[in-house]
Amino acid sequence: MSDFRLSEMMVVCASREFKDNTCTLIGIGLPYVAGVLAKMTHAPNLTVITELGAIASNPVDHAIGIADPRSWYQAKKFGGFLDTMGMILHRGRCHVGLLGTLCIDAYGNINTTEVLVNGKPRHMAGSGGANDIASRAQQVMVITRHEKRKLQETNHFLTSPGFLQGGNSREKAGLSGDGVTRVITDKAVFEPHPETKRLRLRSIHPGIPREEIVNETGFKVEVEGVPFTEPPTPEQIRLIREVIDPQRLYT
Amino acid sequence: MTNKIVSLKEAVEQIPDGASIGLPGFSIARNAVAFAHEMIRQGKKHLTLSSCAAGIDAELMVAAGAVDHFIYSAGTLDKYGLVYTINRHIDQGKLTTEEHSMLSMELCYLAGSIGISYIPCNSLLGTDVLKKLLEVAPDKVKESRCPFTGEKQVLLRALQPDIGVVVANYADAEGNTVVEGPYWNIKEMAHASKKILVIAEQIVPESFIIQRPEMTMIAGVLVDMIVELPWSAYPTSVYRRYDYDDKHLRMYTQANRDEQKIKDYLDEYVYGVTDHFEFLEKSIGYKALMEQMAGPHKGY
DSSP states (O other), rough: OOOOOHHHHHHHHHHHOOOTTOEOOOSSHHHHHHHHHHHHHOOTEEEEEETTTTEEEOOOOOOOSSSSGGTTTTSSEEHHIIIIIIIIIIOOOHHHHHHHEEEEEETTTTSSSSSTTTTEEEOHHHHHHHHHHHHHHEEEEOOOOOOOOTTEOOOOOOOOOTTTTTTTTTHHHOSSSOOOOEOSSSSSEEEOOOTTOEEEEEOTTOOOOOHHHHOOBSOOOOTTTTOOOOOOOOHHHHIIIIIIIIOOOOO | OOOOOOOOHHHHSSTTOEEEEEOOOBBSOOOOHHHHHHHHHHTTOSEEEEEEEEEEHHHHHHHOEEEEEEEEEEEOOOOOOHHHHHHEEEEEEESSEEEOOOHHHHHHHHHHHHHHHEEESSTTTTTHHHHHHHHHHOOOOOEOTTTTTTOEEEEOOOOOOOOOEEEEEEOOOTTEEEEOOOOHHHHHHHHHHEEEEEEEEEEHHHHHHSSSGGEEEEEEGGEEEEETTTTTTSBBBBBTOOOOOHHHHHHHHHHSSSSSHHHHHHHHHHITOOSSHHHHHHOOOOOHHHTBBOOTTTTO
16 A cells, blocks of 8 residues: 555545546635546546636646636636536536535535534635535535534535435435535545435545544444545556645645 | 716716625636725715625725625635635624525526526525525525426526626727636626626727627627726736735735724725725835736736
8 A cells, every 4th residue: 555645535536536528617626636636547538617717727836726817727718607607517517516615414415604603603605606516516526624523414504405304305406416426535435325315434544443433423424344445546646746736735 | 979988986986875786806806906995985885795706895895884785605715715804794794695606696697687587597406595595585586496397496586786897808998898718707797787887907999899809798888987997906816917916815814804904904005095006006016016917828
């Protein structure tokens, strides 16, 4: 097993899920590193779209976010929300959305709007495009640090839909797509149970003790018999460290 | 042709208290900063602002107490932080809001821009974002079903601000307006608005516009007022003109976390200067400003 950082493990887990010749809406940061890694390995024809209107760009100079022109470099098309969020995403043509979050609940629902601090609501960032991506992408992945306060049984506020109350409640609400198919943390990977849609462990990252998962997850999880996550390959590690994020801004 | 070219001061004088204003920025890109400063200096009150991803322009007007109501989808200054002052005003009950998703807000503008009264959307369903919108704006948002397919949908009332503010790369004297780079909601926001105010980095002759008419985002006939003002989005960026100012944004996101510090910021950089050029001299100066100019190759 090669030596790797847990942030690199997260990137590799997300990267593996991108298929070639597909379309993804992602932000900058770990999602961006994952997208580029997929492009440099198994998915050279992955089209990366940023919600504000840059399509198929090759971000340069350590772009800080989607509002940074560095992340629009070498785009093949510039447009607006109608082009990206409308004619691609709402139209059903975005295969995978990769989102970050403040909190996620046991049914993959996302909260980026407000949190409780000493019992009082404190306003944070809001939805942005996340609600649209979670509502309309064919598949959604969520990437987050694994902390008890971030993974709770229920959210204080439901900003972007996962499986709502579980079962077929997502479909009944009128939402399309497969919903949140992966939740990738720095300790494990979750997937929804095929019927109840409750998140369950798919794999635990190598080196993470099982009791740590139980202690750091705010909802009940079964750790017995869960396999280890396949570690990154030496080539994936090399690409992340030497080519994609040599300054370790994100990893 | 009537002369639509006015000074920023004159343009802002036309905007009454209580007006609703569509802003052009997205986070740290293309904010109507000079416009916001002038609105604050002229003491405007009771405004309704709409902004897809709230930035410095909206936040400064909120900080100055000029804003009663805010329609938006997200507030973030990218890696620099959140719009802490707007958040504080919401938490303290000083600012009422309608919070959308990025697309639902865009569709409100789209409906407004083509003159239809509402538009259906398949986002928002099943979430607290929708629940809260139904609570705070029952006259603007409804849950319904498509009359043809029966699928569940959210119906969104058209949004038509009194004034749409555009920060443009170029405009000619008639108002034919060029916005370079990605443009998020600017096209729909402007066309939805009852009046369009274009703040252009540079006024160009008509002969420039007619060489590449496909570059024109807004036809001049639709534009009401044109202001020529370079660096009007500083310290945010305008693609192919200038970069955002890392140093100023770092300083700003220290100030906006604290009630007193944001007041001090307003005193120094807004009330403490007479116009945008004085702000530029005070906040960055000529030499450093020139270093922010976009390169011809990468556009920033």
